[in-house]
Amino acid sequence: MDSATSRDSFQIIHTMHKEALLAHRKQSEDTSTLLGGQSPKKLVDDGKYILLMTTGTEVTEKSEQENLQSCQNAILTALPENRDQPKPVIVVGPAGFGKTTALEKLILDWATGKHLQHFSWVFKFTFSYLNVQKGVMSLKELLLQTHSHLSPESLALVLQKPQSLLFLFDGLDQYKNNLDLPTSHTLCSDPNQPSPVPVLIANLVHGTLLQGAATLLTSRPTTPTLESLDGHRVELLGFLKPQRNDYFNSFFSDPTAANRAFQNMERTLGFYEICTSPNFCWTTCFIYKSLMEAGESLPETLTQLFVCITGHLIRALSLDKDHARDLMSSLGRMASHCCLSPHSQCSTEEMTSFGLQQFLTTPTSLKDFLHIDGAPESKDCSFSFHTQMMQEFITAVSFYLDESEEVNVEDLLEKHGGCMEFLDLYLVGLAEPSQRKPLESHLGMWNPDRIVDLNSWFRSTTEKALQSYQKERHLHYLRLLHQSQNKKLVKDNMRSARGINYGGLSVQDCVVLNYTVTCMEEWDQLNLYRSIDLTEEKASLLVPAMSLSRVINLGQSSFTAGALNHLALALRQGRTIELDMSNNHMGDTGFKLLCTGLGDCHIEILKLPVCELTDACCEDLVAVLTSGRSHLRVLNLRANALRDPGLIKLSQALGSPHCKLQELQLQMCEFTGESMKALSTALSSGQSQLRILDLAQNQITDHGVDWLVKALQHPCCQLQSLILFDNDLTAACCAGVAAALLSECCRLTELDLSVNELGQEGALQLLKALSKPGHPLEKLSLVRCELNPLVFKELGVLLSNGTSRLKSLSLGLNKVGDEGAKHLWVALGDQRCRLEHLDIEMIQLTDASIGDLSTAVSASGSLKSLVLKNNLLTDRSVPALVRVTQDSRTMQEMNLQYNDFSEDVFELMDQCAKIKY
Numbered sequence: 060m061d062s063a064t065s066r067d068s069f070q071i072i073h074t075m076h077k078e079a080l081l082a083h084r085k086q087s088e089d090t091s092t093l094l095g096g097q098s099p100k101k102l103v104d105d106g107k108y109i110l111l112m113t114t115g116t117e118v119t120e121k122s123e124q125e126n127l128q129s130c131q132n133a134i135l136t137a138l139p140e141n142r143d144q145p146k147p148v149i150v151v152g153p154a155g156f157g158k159t160t161a162l163e164k165l166i167l168d169w170a171t172g173k174h175l176q177h178f179s180w181v182f183k184f185t186f187s188y189l190n191v192q193k194g195v196m197s198l199k200e201l202l203l204q205t206h207s208h209l210s211p212e213s214l215a216l217v218l219q220k221p222q223s224l225l226f227l228f229d230g231l232d233q234y235k236n237n238l239d240l241p242t243s244h245t246l247c248s249d250p251n252q253p254s255p256v257p258v259l260i261a262n263l264v265h266g267t268l269l270q271g272a273a274t275l276l277t278s279r280p281t282t283p284t285l286e287s288l289d290g291h292r293v294e295l296l297g298f299l300k301p302q303r304n305d306y307f308n309s310f311f312s313d314p315t316a317a318n319r320a321f322q323n324m325e326r327t328l329g330f331y332e333i334c335t336s337p338n339f340c341w342t343t344c345f346i347y348k349s350l351m352e353a354g355e356s357l358p359e360t361l362t363q364l365f366v367c368i369t370g371h372l373i374r375a376l377s378l379d380k381d382h383a384r385d386l387m388s389s390l391g392r393m394a395s396h397c398c399l400s401p402h403s404q405c406s407t408e409e410m411t412s413f414g415l416q417q418f419l420t421t422p423t424s425l426k427d428f429l430h431i432d433g434a435p436e437s438k439d440c441s442f443s444f445h446t447q448m449m450q451e452f453i454t455a456v457s458f459y460l461d462e463s464e465e466v467n468v469e470d471l472l473e474k475h476g477g478c479m480e481f482l483d484l485y486l487v488g489l490a491e492p493s494q495r496k497p498l499e500s501h502l503g504m505w506n507p508d509r510i511v512d513l514n515s516w517f518r519s520t521t522e523k524a525l526q527s528y529q530k531e532r533h534l535h536y537l538r539l540l541h542q543s544q545n546k547k548l549v550k551d552n553m554r555s556a557r558g559i560n561y562g563g564l565s566v567q568d569c570v571v572l573n574y575t576v577t578c579m580e581e582w583d584q585l586n587l588y589r590s591i592d593l594t595e596e597k598a599s600l601l602v603p604a605m606s607l608s609r610v611i612n613l614g615q616s617s618f619t620a621g622a623l624n625h626l627a628l629a630l631r632q633g634r635t636i637e638l639d640m641s642n643n644h645m646g647d648t649g650f651k652l653l654c655t656g657l658g659d660c661h662i663e664i665l666k667l668p669v670c671e672l673t674d675a676c677c678e679d680l681v682a683v684l685t686s687g688r689s690h691l692r693v694l695n696l697r698a699n700a701l702r703d704p705g706l707i708k709l710s711q712a713l714g715s716p717h718c719k720l721q722e723l724q725l726q727m728c729e730f731t732g733e734s735m736k737a738l739s740t741a742l743s744s745g746q747s748q749l750r751i752l753d754l755a756q757n758q759i760t761d762h763g764v765d766w767l768v769k770a771l772q773h774p775c776c777q778l779q780s781l782i783l784f785d786n787d788l789t790a791a792c793c794a795g796v797a798a799a800l801l802s803e804c805c806r807l808t809e810l811d812l813s814v815n816e817l818g819q820e821g822a823l824q825l826l827k828a829l830s831k832p833g834h835p836l837e838k839l840s841l842v843r844c845e846l847n848p849l850v851f852k853e854l855g856v857l858l859s860n861g862t863s864r865l866k867s868l869s870l871g872l873n874k875v876g877d878e879g880a881k882h883l884w885v886a887l888g889d890q891r892c893r894l895e896h897l898d899i900e901m902i903q904l905t906d907a908s909i910g911d912l913s914t915a916v917s918a919s920g921s922l923k924s925l926v927l928k929n930n931l932l933t934d935r936s937v938p939a940l941v942r943v944t945q946d947s948r949t950m951q952e953m954n955l956q957y958n959d960f961s962e963d964v965f966e967l968m969d970q971c972a973k974i975k976y
């Protein structure tokens with residue numbers, strides 16, 4: 060043959076091959092079953108193929124969604140035209156994930172000229188077909204056997220160009236032989252060389268036979284051979300939500316029905332991983348369609364869905380109740396066996412032992428329940444369940460049908476717990492009369508003793524689980540309660556449940572938690588702390604639960620904008636009075652979204668520390684506070700860079716008659732003295748209800764304090780607590796503060812000037828003012844204010860002058876030593892001293908003070924807590940400290956942490972529960 064003739068005849072055979080593949084598809088029978096799925100060939104030919112998703116090949120910074128690609132693209136990329144040394148491409152996915160269907164689509168696209176045209180020849184085999192090819196033959200013979208349209212001559216031509224060949228092998232998980240690398244004994248490089256079929260396949264896959272030919276295999280991920288097979292893996296993710304939507308739209312011809320079905324599935328089942336299985340989507344759509352056509356309602360739980368599926372299958376068999384019950388019980392025995400055996404399969408003999416022989420004579424009746432591989436009457440035939448879910452469901456049903464007394468629910472779960480994920484879920488669901496009723500009409504009544512057994516087991520285990528701190532266990536029982544769909548049961552159990560942190564829930568658990576809370580009708584604290592991935596979907600599912608909660612904790616969380624919109628909606632329509640949003644990256648844009656809910660809700664306490672807010676958020680905040688509808692009393696904005704412009708804006712709100720703020724936490728907001736004028740004006744306006752103001756760790760300076768003291772002396776200022784910790788203050792501000800303290804109008808009961816360089820001069824001015832009779836100050840903090848013994852002396856005088864109301868005094872980190880402290884001991888021993896809390900951490904106190912200290916503590920009629928942390932006390936002081944603390948009538952806690960104690964005295968200190976060390 061000259062080369063032109065050879066090219067022509069090659070082309071003719073090539074076209075013939077494509078046509079034969081297409082024709083063969085048309086002739087194949089429709090093998091669709093409810094649980095086994097739709098016939099892949101038919102589905103692809105009908106144009107119903109939905110793109111399957113796989114993970115992208117390149118790992119980038121992009122979100123997971125953006126990093127996905129379709130299975131088709133992944134395969135095309137893995138089979139390029141120029142391949143050096145082709146490795147097998149392995150498409151991996153769990154049962155029903157669309158592997159066979161993807162191959163059918165690939166063949167159709169190739170045969171119709173859409174893709175992979177660099178391959179002139181595509182040959183497909185199933186591993187189950189290869190299993191039964193016994194004896195010895197050459198690859199050429201094997202191909203002739205399966206492709207009858209090819210003649211030996213034309214095939215010889217085809218095999219001359221291995222680069223143009225693509226071999227597809229479906230279902231490695233079913234292969235009974237190995238695919239090990241060929242050894243010198245099993246090497247086969249000639250397509251005409253007769254060898255055992257497993258040897259041919261191994262050589263083909265490893266590239267020793269027809270070097271350069273491409274191979275593509277499909278396999279479930281659980282196949283052991285997969286581990287050792289070196290190839291390019293394409294992992295199927297199945298149908299994510301968008302593909303499910305497409306699938307429902309293609310399944311239902313009526314878009315309204317498609318939408319109704321899709322919404323129902325997403326709401327009631329979409330959170331189960333099984334929904335990513337195209338096969339499960341097919342089954343669900345099929346059942347939904349038949350329910351819709353019969354005018355029945357759609358399932359609300361997984362149990363209800365499987366009740367409908369099983370009911371549908373039993374009805375199709377037209378069995379009477381007794382036979383149907385028999386079938387279910389026998390299938391139950393088979394299910395248990397399959398679950399416990401390593402192969403999940405049964406032989407004909409085993410089927411007989413389960414009592415299924417009567418149903419084997421008409422195998423079509425079992426086809427919908429089981430996957431039957433071979434002729435049922437033959438010894439080689441194997442039977443398995445189409446899906447693991449059905450296998451578990453039938454185990455649960457048969458438990459309730461069983462009349463024997465041998466097994467209880469605990470035994471059943473213990474036996475199958477390791478291999479059945481949903482068994483307890485189905486058992487709980489099926490114990491509910493409303494859920495099991497449709498099946499009872501086909502199978503007869505459930506064994507009542509089994510229901511009593513289940514209920515008592517469920518009651519006791521739920522109580523324990525909900526009382527425990529084990530989050531996963533707690534959530535699992537919420538899932539079971541959700542499956543029961545029994546509101547009373549939920550209420551009875553949740554009343555005594557321990558409040559745990561529900562942060563970081565999956566979508567499924569959001570549904571479940573929401574169900575639980577809505578059953579309770581009101582909820583005290585919804586603790587979602589550390590919800591690091593609160594998506595729009597999750598937040599939307601939680602809206603009803605959030606609305607019913609008095610307190611919501613979303614501290615240390617991160618949300619999408621959509622999630623914040625849902626939170627705002629929940630606040631608007633709900634009863635929440637406290638919201639904690641501490642430590643998240645909400646920023647001004649996020650806060651703006653939140654404000655759409657804050658303006659019109661019941662929130663009284665709002666915690667927003669460390670939320671990356673700036674002065675830009677203050678306009679929104681002011682609008683909320685002055686809206687006339689805000690109930691906000693407490694606002695925490697600590698550690699947000701609001702800066703002076705922010706506080707100036709915020710002050711507008713404080714001066715508004717509508718603003719009800721009583722407590723404002725503004726630590727670390729980067730304020731200087733520049734904003735204090737506006738704040739002072741607001742505080743003196745007569746409108747401000749602010750009682751507590753914390754400005755710690757800003758740079759207000761003496762200049763800023765001058766403005767604040769003006770407000771403190773104003774009759775309209777309501778401030779009772781002022782915290783100016785670490786604000787670059789010096790003695791220069793103390794005259795003003797003293798004047799304020801002396802003013803008749805000053806209402807301060809708490810003043811914190813710690814970590815400012817007041818020194819002796821400043822402190823003495825303050826103490827002078829405080830010695831005014833009847834002064835209301837009860838709590839004073841002068842930690843690390845450069846105080847000296849003289850100041851302590853004056854403090855001692857103040858405490859025992861009979862007019863001071865000081866109850867709490869913090870003087871730590873002033874290096875006054877025993878000399879300074881002795882004035883406090885004298886004062887404490889005086890009956891006129893009302894001090895309840897004294898903190899003298901790190902003042903260089905030594906054992907020399909212990910005598911005076913003990914006398915003072917014994918004599919004091921008021922001291923409740925004494926903090927002596929970080930001093931220089933040694934073991935020598937311990938016996939006296941323990942004795943005096945034990946004997947004191949008033950003392951509740953003596954803090955001795957970080958002194959110079961040895962382990963020798965730990966036991967002694969342990970004798971007194973009031974001592975902390």
Ligand SMILES: Nc1ncnc2c1ncn2[C@@H]1O[C@H](COP(=O)(O)OP(=O)(O)OP(=O)(O)O)[C@@H](O)[C@H]1O
Binds near residue numbers: 155279337341
């Ligand atoms: N891309 C798809 N578009 C629409 N439906 C699909 C798709 N893929 C799979 N299906 C549905 O899922 C069913 C199961 O698919 P398929 O048989 O291809 O799965 P598989 O991964 O080969 O399963 P197994 O491991 O059990 O062999 C099909 O019968 C069909 O109903």
